[in-house]
Amino acid sequence: MDLRLRNSINRVTVVYHDDEDRQRVRTIYSKNRKSRKGTEPVRSLGRLVRKVVSSYESGLKTYLDRHDESNRDKKDGWLRELSYNVYRATRRGSRKLRRTLGLPSIDLD
Numbered sequence: 001m002d003l004r005l006r007n008s009i010n011r012v013t014v015v016y017h018d019d020e021d022r023q024r025v026r027t028i029y030s031k032n033r034k035s036r037k038g039t040e041p042v043r044s045l046g047r048l049v050r051k052v053v054s055s056y057e058s059g060l061k062t063y064l065d066r067h068d069e070s071n072r073d074k075k076d077g078w079l080r081e082l083s084y085n086v087y088r089a090t091r092r093g094s095r096k097l098r099r100t101l102g103l104p105s106i107d108l109d
Contacts, residue, residue: 005029051100059093 005012012029036043066085070077078085098104 048101052097055093055097055100058096059089062092063089 009029010031011027013025013027015023015025018024038046063085066081066088067078070081070085074080
């Protein structure tokens with residue numbers, strides 16, 4: 001029996017009554033589950049590392065945007081505003097990191 005089902009369907013179950021009028025359940029299709037790679041502690045560590053790297057990526061993207069904007073505005077603007085741009089980008093990355101890890105935010109301004 002060839003069934004064409006959507007990918008979102010995981011299982012097809014038939015509910016029927018047997019000869020003695022008891023209700024029975026039979027699964028006629030079940031999607032094969034993929035086995036997970038790695039152990040649970042390693043997977044949770046991987047999720048944590050992904051969150052940290054994502055927050056740093058956000059900070060670096062912010063710095064690059066500010067760098068380009070400073071360079072457009074003034075001659076050698078990226079160098080003049082380097083410390084301020086790094087400060088703002090670091091704040092952005094640390095704020096995102098705190099938010100993803102569920103830590104309280106600390107605003108110094």
